[in-house]
Amino acid sequence: MTYVAMALLIAGTVFLLIAAIGIVRLPDPLQRMHSATKAGTLGATLMLLGVVIASDWSELSSTSGLTILFLLITLPIGAQLLGRASYVSGTRLQGLEEDPLAEELERQPGKPDEMTRDA
Amino acid sequence: MIDLADLTTILAVPMAVAFLLAGWRMVVGPSFADRFVALDMLTAIAVGFAALTTLTTGRGAFLDIALGIVLINFVATAAFAVFLERKRRRQ
Amino acid sequence: MRVTRGIRAAIALAAIFLWDLVVASLGVARIVLSPRVRTAPAIILVPTVLERPWAVALFAYFMSLTPGSTCLHVSDDRRSLYVHVLDTADTGTTIARFKNVYERWIGELER
Numbered sequence: 370m371t372y373v374a375m376a377l378l379i380a381g382t383v384f385l386l387i388a389a390i391g392i393v394r395l396p397d398p399l400q401r402m403h404s405a406t407k408a409g410t411l412g413a414t415l416m417l418l419g420v421v422i423a424s425d426w427s428e429l430s431s432t433s434g435l436t437i438l439f440l441l442i443t444l445p446i447g448a449q450l451l452g453r454a455s456y457v458s459g460t461r462l463q464g465l466e467e468d469p470l471a472e473e474l475e476r477q478p479g480k481p482d483e484m485t486r487d488a
Numbered sequence: 489m490i491d492l493a494d495l496t497t498i499l500a501v502p503m504a505v506a507f508l509l510a511g512w513r514m515v516v517g518p519s520f521a522d523r524f525v526a527l528d529m530l531t532a533i534a535v536g537f538a539a540l541t542t543l544t545t546g547r548g549a550f551l552d553i554a555l556g557i558v559l560i561n562f563v564a565t566a567a568f569a570v571f572l573e574r575k576r577r578r579q
Numbered sequence: 580m581r582v583t584r585g586i587r588a589a590i591a592l593a594a595i596f597l598w599d600l601v602v603a604s605l606g607v608a609r610i611v612l613s614p615r616v617r618t619a620p621a622i623i624l625v626p627t628v629l630e631r632p633w634a635v636a637l638f639a640y641f642m643s644l645t646p647g648s649t650c651l652h653v654s655d656d657r658r659s660l661y662v663h664v665l666d667t668a669d670t671g672t673t674i675a676r677f678k679n680v681y682e683r684w685i686g687e688l689e690r
Binding site for chain 3: 384387390391394395396397399400402403404407408411441444445446448449452453456
């Protein structure tokens with residue numbers, strides 16, 4: 370049983386590390402979001418599961434389960450809000466081939482760095 | 489054979505590397521969106537660290553901290569998104 | 580009868596989703612760890628036949644949670660979703676996959 374927990378912990382750490390590398394390497398915010406919010410959450414979930422199993426389903430598992438539940442519920446909602454906001458605010462997007470959303474939402478022109486200054 | 493206490497100590501190293509990478513992205517930017525994506529990532533790493541700390545110390549209180557971090561992160565993300573969209577409307 | 584169908588659809592959704600989560604995470608890992616990051620991002624329009632608001636929300640939720648695709652916006656009449664995909668070789672198959680897998684089972688749940 371301990372080995373299962375160890376395997377879960379190692380897998381979670383690997384996913385978190387990959388997500389962090391993705392954040393540094395991918396070229397634009399929306400792509401970074403794919404790496405961060407999903408691989409990152411999978412990693413955190415696996416580590417929490419590892420804690421549940423390592424503690425032999427003790428009273429810790431209720432808190433772990435609740436944390437996993439909230440991670441899975443809030444994550445896509447946060448990602449959607451953040452993605453839409455960064456699209457609307459005119460973030461530089463790289464290599465986008467088609468963009469049907471341009472008709473629906475208007476994008477703010479100009480560099481996003483300028484926003485930082487007058488905020 | 490390696491035991492759980494050793495493993496959690498060893499795993500703290502790659503976690504710290506991940507933390508540094510995400511922190512670098514948060515400092516460098518270049519846009520607001522990048523920084524908040526990095527904040528999301530830091531949250532996930534902090535939850536992972538809380539899980540590891542629970543195993544090393546044997547105290548369940550660290551999992552409560554993880555739950556709190558997750559909830560606060562969601563509110564922060566939502567507030568930031570509303571802020572960005574409203575900023576566009578004002579101009 | 581209705582209840583058993585709903586339960587069946589819910590179980591199928593959960594199973595497919597967990598499988599997709601792992602597979603797509605590995606896909607993201609492959610892209611990130613390759614020596615040269617080469618992605619083909621696109622924003623695609625996914626039309627939906629789902630009617631009730633919660634069904635559309637669930638559809639958007641599952642698409643957002645699967646790595647490699649994030650729902651950005653739902654049109655005001657709730658008929659189409661705008662999805663950002665990380666790596667698309669072929670837009671048609673991506674849309675068809677979403678519709679065949681998730682929309683079918685959520686539609687089953689909706690009835």
